[in-house]
Amino acid sequence: MSRKFISSILIAAVTVTGISLSAAPAKAGNDDLAKFLFGATALIIIGKAVSNNRAHATPRHEPRVVRPQPRHRKALPSSCLRLHHTWDGRVRMMSNRCLERKYRHVDRLPATCKTRLRTDQGLRKGYKMRCLRQHGYHIAQS
CATH class of the missing domain: 1.10.287 (Helix Hairpins)
Structure with missing residues (x-):
């Protein structure tokens, strides 16, 4: 009333x-x-x-709706995945140059995943795939 x-x-x-x-x-x-x-x-x-x-007048608490983040922002282009052979084994990483050309949100990638590798073909820059997966990124289905 x-x-x-x-x-x-x-x-x-x-x-x-x-x-x-x-x-x-x-x-x-x-x-x-x-x-x-x-x-x-x-x-x-x-x-x-x-x-x-x-x-x-007592407030009714409704459950909070948690909306998932859009997965398309965290979907990385599969064409940028590289497999490099180093002196201690194989490393899967996303090529930095390829991501800059094909992925719009490169500036949002975690800086902790950035890496440089010495391979047989020289120095390679990119992002470690294992680290990116731990931060919620995945390879887009093409």
């Missing part, structure tokens, strides 16, 4: 009580009892309206 409704009931109760007190000369006996019962009934109605208002 709204505050306006409660205040209007309160005003009506006070007005009716004031009119009934001043309308007729006081009679002994049943008239005082009727006024008391009327006032008590008005207070009960007002109290019930206030308690109903408080019961409905």
Whole structure:
């Protein structure tokens, strides 16, 4: 119930009580009892309206909706994946030059994944694929 409704009931109760007190000369006996019962009934109605208002005012917590991030931003072009042979094994990495040409969000890639390798063909720059996967990136399906 709204505050306006409660205040209007309160005003009506006070007005009716004031009119009934001043309308007729006081009679002994049943008239005082009727006024008391009327006032008590008005207070009960007002109290019930206030308690109903408080019961409905409690906030209801709805579960928070977690929207997944768009996967297209974290989809890396498969043509940029390179397999390099180093002195201690094979390393899969995304070519830096290829990503700059074919991937729009290169500036958002994690800096911790950036690497440089010495291979048989010379120095190669790029991003470690294992590290990128740990940060949520994946190779796009073509």
